[in-house]
Amino acid sequence: xxxxxxxxxxxxxxxxxxxLLDRYGLGKFKYLILGLILILNFFVLPSxxxxxxxxxxxxxxxxxxxxxxxxxxxxxxxxxxxHISYNFLKGYFKx
Numbered sequence: 001x002x003x004x005x006x007x008x009x010x011x012x013x014x015x016x017x018x019x020l021l022d023r024y025g026l027g028k029f030k031y032l033i034l035g036l037i038l039i040l041n042f043f044v045l046p047s048x049x050x051x052x053x054x055x056x057x058x059x060x061x062x063x064x065x066x067x068x069x070x071x072x073x074x075x076x077x078x079x080x081x082x083h084i085s086y087n088f089l090k091g092y093f094k095x
Contacts (some may be wrong), residue, residue: 002073003045003049003067003070004074005019006049006075007018007041007070007071007074007075007078008083010037010040010041010075010078010079011078011082012078013037014033014034014037014079014082014083015035015082015086017030017062018030018033018039018083018086019039022090030083030086030087033050034079035059035082036077037075037079038076038080040075041072041079042071042072042076043077045071046067046068046070046071046072049067050063050064050067050068051063051069
């Protein structure tokens with residue numbers, strides 16, 4: 001799985017979680033889902049996509065930096081945008 005596919009999968013899981021929480025009347029726990037997704041994007045998922053260095057030889061750190069910033073900027077940003085947009089659209093269509 002590529003990092004972009006993981007970010008899109010997290011986005012889909014987030015929206016499905018929001019819909020299910022609203023359906024069961026647990027809308028206050030949406031912040032918990034947002035927090036878990038942000039923790040995954042900032043700390044957990046980048047380490048799974050960093051290439052291994054089995055020989056322990058010095059290498060360029062740019063792939064590590066790109067993958068980490070990709071998850072921070074695109075993953076975290078998409079999670080925040082999805083959270084804000086979902087709450088805005090839910091409130092807009094409710095009234």
